[in-house]
Amino acid sequence: xxxxxxKDRARRSDAINPTLEDDLLRAHIRIRADExxxxxxxxxxxxxxxxxxxxxxxxYLVLGVLAGLGILAVALGVVIGxxxxxxxxxxxxxxxxxxxxxxxxxxxxxxxxxxxxxxxxASADVNIDAIFKELSKQKIYGQVAEEAAWITRDTExxxxxxxxxxxxxxxxxxxxxxxxxxxxxxxxxxSGGQLKPYFLLKAxxxxxxxxxxILKRVExxxxxxxxxxxxxxxxxxxxxxxxxxxxxxxxYGATVITFLWxxxxxxxxxxxxxx
Numbered sequence: 001x002x003x004x005x006x007k008d009r010a011r012r013s014d015a016i017n018p019t020l021e022d023d024l025l026r027a028h029i030r031i032r033a034d035e036x037x038x039x040x041x042x043x044x045x046x047x048x049x050x051x052x053x054x055x056x057x058x059x060y061l062v063l064g065v066l067a068g069l070g071i072l073a074v075a076l077g078v079v080i081g082x083x084x085x086x087x088x089x090x091x092x093x094x095x096x097x098x099x100x101x102x103x104x105x106x107x108x109x110x111x112x113x114x115x116x117x118x119x120x121x122a123s124a125d126v127n128i129d130a131i132f133k134e135l136s137k138q139k140i141y142g143q144v145a146e147e148a149a150w151i152t153r154d155t156e157x158x159x160x161x162x163x164x165x166x167x168x169x170x171x172x173x174x175x176x177x178x179x180x181x182x183x184x185x186x187x188x189x190x191s192g193g194q195l196k197p198y199f200l201l202k203a204x205x206x207x208x209x210x211x212x213x214i215l216k217r218v219e220x221x222x223x224x225x226x227x228x229x230x231x232x233x234x235x236x237x238x239x240x241x242x243x244x245x246x247x248x249x250x251x252y253g254a255t256v257i258t259f260l261w262x263x264x265x266x267x268x269x270x271x272x273x274x275x
Contacts, residue, residue, distance in 0.1 A: 002042030003035055010038035017093070026100035026174040028146065040092045048088040056081035104174035106143040111177055112210040114144040115203040122199040128185070129155055129162040147173055163189055177206070224275065232271035236263050 003010070020033040029036065056077035064073030117138060121131045129152075135141065136149035147169060154165035163186055170182035181202055188198045240263060247256040 002038045006038040006041040007034075010034045010041060020096065022172070023096035023100050025172045027096045027103060028150075029096055029099065036096065040089065043092060044085065044089045048085045051088075052081035052085040055084055100174040103143050103146075104176070107147065107173070107175035107178050110142045110144045111175070111181070112203075112206040114138075114141045115181070115199070115206045117141070119196075119199040119203040122196045125196075128166075128189070128195060132162075132166075144178065147178060177209075228271075228275050232268065232275065236268050236271075239263055 017033075017037075020036065024031065024033060024036060031039075059077035059080055060073050062073075063069045063076060069076075114135065117135060118131055121134060126134070132148045133152045133156075136145050136152050138145050150172075151162075151165045151169045154160040154168060155162055160168070166182050167186050170179045170186070173179050173182065184198060184202065185195065188195055240260060243256045243259055243263075
């Protein structure tokens with residue numbers, strides 16, 4: 001339905017975002033760029049716009065009719081409605097690139113263990129096309145297996161040779177590390193080099209990088225833990241003690257109680273939610 005209604009406009013709008021086709025490929029969203037544009041337009045006009053109008057009406061009803069704010073309620077309702085429509089439209093337009101980045105992060109998380117599998121297969125003198133086919137069956141490697149499945153699809157269903165399929169896979173993968181690996185495979189094979197030493201070298205490289213990344217995350221978690229203890233535990237406790245002392249020795253009872261409620265009911269829960 002979206003394509004029938006917004007087909008012409010989607011084709012005109014498609015030229016505005018030349019990277020959309022690449023983002024859809026990297027995100028593994030299997031529709032054309034103009035079809036996705038039509039989908040976004042359909043949701044914007046028939047879902048987001050009515051929701052924005054309803055929210056604007058609710059704001060006017062609550063603030064204008066019940067609270068008597070008049071023109072301010074109308075202006076606020078219009079602003080909220082426009083913000084909802086615009087933000088929703090931007091979220092839909094950026095969804096492919098966001099999903100592509102998410103896939104890239106998932107590939108980077110699994111690439112070290114996947115390289116161990118590839119190097120083990122190469123040590124057994126398995127052909128490169130068979131390695132990627134077997135890797136595509138290992139769902140434990142997540143998005144790396146999905147990338148291998150697309151390479152296998154190109155060779156078996158589309159009749160593309162393995163090096164061209166790997167080169168195409170390097171062009172569409174959202175992971176820089178996996179792209180570097182695939183480009184290295186093509187370069188090594190076309191220059192007459194041996195792939196087995198290359199696979200072993202990359203497996204060792206990614207294992208070292210994975211260890212460094214884990215150490216970096218542990219250090220970051222340690223720093224966040226120290227900040228949490230200082231700002232969310234020690235600092236509010238110090239304030240509670242000081243305000244309690246002021247309430248005892250001074251004439252600030254009601255004010256101090258208000259601050260205590262603000263700290264206990266507001267600052268501490270918000271700090272915990274933030275962390």
